Amino acid sequence: MTKKFRDLFSAVVPADRLDRLFAQAATGPGHEAARALMNGIFENFVDVDGSFVKEFQSTGFSPRVLELALFAYLEEQDLPLDRSAPAPDFVVRGDHPVAIEVTTTNPAQDSRPLGTQVAPSWLPDDPDAADQEFVFQLGKALRRKLTHGVEKGRAYWQLPHVEGVPFVIAVGAFHSEHAQIHPDGLLARYLYGLDQTFSHDEVGNLAISQHELTEHRWSARPKPLPSGLFKQPEAAALAGVLFSNSHTIGKFNRIGVEQGLGNDETTLVRVGTCYDYTPNSAGPAKFAYVVGERPDEQETFAEGLTLLLNPWATNPLDPEALPGIVVTAPRDGDGLLESTFPTGFRPFTSKTMVLEVSSDEPATEA
Numbered sequence: 001m002t003k004k005f006r007d008l009f010s011a012v013v014p015a016d017r018l019d020r021l022f023a024q025a026a027t028g029p030g031h032e033a034a035r036a037l038m039n040g041i042f043e044n045f046v047d048v049d050g051s052f053v054k055e056f057q058s059t060g061f062s063p064r065v066l067e068l069a070l071f072a073y074l075e076e077q078d079l080p081l082d083r084s085a086p087a088p089d090f091v092v093r094g095d096h097p098v099a100i101e102v103t104t105t106n107p108a109q110d111s112r113p114l115g116t117q118v119a120p121s122w123l124p125d126d127p128d129a130a131d132q133e134f135v136f137q138l139g140k141a142l143r144r145k146l147t148h149g150v151e152k153g154r155a156y157w158q159l160p161h162v163e164g165v166p167f168v169i170a171v172g173a174f175h176s177e178h179a180q181i182h183p184d185g186l187l188a189r190y191l192y193g194l195d196q197t198f199s200h201d202e203v204g205n206l207a208i209s210q211h212e213l214t215e216h217r218w219s220a221r222p223k224p225l226p227s228g229l230f231k232q233p234e235a236a237a238l239a240g241v242l243f244s245n246s247h248t249i250g251k252f253n254r255i256g257v258e259q260g261l262g263n264d265e266t267t268l269v270r271v272g273t274c275y276d277y278t279p280n281s282a283g284p285a286k287f288a289y290v291v292g293e294r295p296d297e298q299e300t301f302a303e304g305l306t307l308l309l310n311p312w313a314t315n316p317l318d319p320e321a322l323p324g325i326v327v328t329a330p331r332d333g334d335g336l337l338e339s340t341f342p343t344g345f346r347p348f349t350s351k352t353m354v355l356e357v358s359s360d361e362p363a364t365e366a
Contacts, residue, residue, distance in 0.1 A: 019061035029265040030354040033256025046083040062174040063104040069247035073301035096321035099162040105137035105175040124178045132218035134182040166239035166317035180245040180366035183348045184306040193228025198282040206280040230310040239317035246304035250352045250365035272350025
């Protein structure tokens with residue numbers, strides 16, 4: 001076991017092996033706040049197998065960012081962590097134990113030279129195809145973890161130190177530059193095999209209808225993906241899926257700025273959609289703000305996390321095991337898929353513009 005502080009942004013791998021996003025974040029004033037905050041959090045992070053820094057800088061930048069952000073969330077909630085074994089990634093003990101394994105969807109290897117400037121775009125060229133790919137990519141990532149043998153062919157939940165502990169997979173999407181625009185609703189459709197439509201009656205009351213899905217299609221794949229992963233036999237041990245489309249370098253940058261770790265050369269502007277608390281609302285609200293100029297509302301690592309519970313799990317998870325986040329599950333009685341939101345601001349999707357005084361072009365990040 002390794003527990004020794006190292007500067008995450010001091011290169012330990014050759015320059016030609018550095019991840020592009022890491023290289024962009026490692027220098028310049030635009031990510032100064034993120035670098036300071038991530039290094040501070042990493043001081044308390046137990047690098048069980050000693051590979052975190054190397055992977056963070058090369059082949060696993062986005063997955064390691066997500067892992068560090070989830071660690072920050074667990075610390076933020078003061079949950080008792082057991083980091084004595086390399087797998088699963090996190091084990092929470094105490095009154096509501098849970099074992100969490102982290103996974104991501106990942107892009108094809110980028111062959112462009114470091115330093116290549118790519119103009120940021122806000123939306124994919126084909127939004128419908130991007131939605132379809134998102135579901136297929138998440139399905140592949142989740143199934144890979146469910147079928148992966150960790151030790152002597154045993155699955156994650158069969159390891160001796162977590163036997164009997166509810167098992168959860170935390171997943172983030174990084175397969176494309178637009179992967180973070182997709183909300184958790186698309187994942188819910190796949191996990192539960194359910195779709196919902198919203199309408200209003202003659203007096204304006206919201207009406208929700210629900211129907212079952214059997215498959216998902218993507219134009220790039222001839223074979224459909226079966227819907228309802230939670231109902232499949234291979235998912236019986238899966239107590240839930242923890243999803244985020246915002247636990248990225250951008251979150252560390254924003255929280256760091258709000259904590260005073262930024263600089264005068266950089267301004268962050270965040271825009272996106274969020275939960276609309278207006279009665280009978282059938283869609284999200286829009287938002288925009290300058291990071292650091294909301295004195296009464298500070299971003300947390302809980303914000304942006306959704307726990308989708310598996311009602312058919314053989315070892316179910318108590319929702320209180322992971323507090324302060326959105327929880328989605330079928331409602332008792334009628335089976336209507338329902339999300340419970342903590343009070344306060346809850347974003348669905350967002351983009352953050354990094355505006356640097358010395359730069360002619362704004363950069364964007366999730």
